[in-house]
Amino acid sequence: MKPLKVVVLASGSGTLFQALIDAAPNMNIDIVGLITDVECPAIERANKAGITTHIVALQDDRAAWDEALRQAIHVAQPDLVVSAGFMKILGPRVLGDFEGRIINTHPALLPNFPGAHAVRDALAAHATETGTTIHFVDAGVDTGKVIAQRVVEIHDTDDEASLHERIKIQERELLVETVGNFATGSIRFPDVTKHQEGSLS
Numbered sequence: 038m039k040p041l042k043v044v045v046l047a048s049g050s051g052t053l054f055q056a057l058i059d060a061a062p063n064m065n066i067d068i069v070g071l072i073t074d075v076e077c078p079a080i081e082r083a084n085k086a087g088i089t090t091h092i093v094a095l096q097d098d099r100a101a102w103d104e105a106l107r108q109a110i111h112v113a114q115p116d117l118v119v120s121a122g123f124m125k126i127l128g129p130r131v132l133g134d135f136e137g138r139i140i141n142t143h144p145a146l147l148p149n150f151p152g153a154h155a156v157r158d159a160l161a162a163h164a165t166e167t168g169t170t171i172h173f174v175d176a177g178v179d180t181g182k183v184i185a186q187r188v189v190e191i192h193d194t195d196d197e198a199s200l201h202e203r204i205k206i207q208e209r210e211l212l213v214e215t216v217g218n219f220a221t222g223s224i225r226f227p228d229v230t231k232h233q234e235g236s237l238s
Contacts, residue, residue: 039066041220043113046123049193051079053121056209058086065220070113102204105130137227139174144204146186156201166190169208171215187211
């Protein structure tokens, strides 16, 4: 079986990305590129691992940025695109070409607490548990089909930082497990009419 070719999208420290790098030698995956929207520590992690990097800086013209990102992903010809701390909403050009091939990690048990402040929102709601979700990316904000989840208990002593740190541990493990399941075929891609083999026209 050929290795699953993976492109990672990131915007920050790259700890989720690093988890995939560390696990890759024991998995049937090939990380074929890192794409970021800014200069960030994730790029250093890619350089150390010999992984090609590309920065697609956010533009005021979101349609132009969407197209630039689409083309950057196409260069790597991935089977799977992993949004790992990539804090941007993907546009219709990217989603159109890679429908059913983009997954995202989120620090909550979706559909609960979508959006950029999921950990803070869980604490504000006085929830007793939260967790992490891997889901397919669609045009909404954290509204795509859920693939896998793990529960994290909320302690009375938790603040946003402590809770988020415990969620991140589970998030990294769940991401590696999920990508591995795509690589083995245990998780199958949805049957869509258009994906990364589409034309660049």
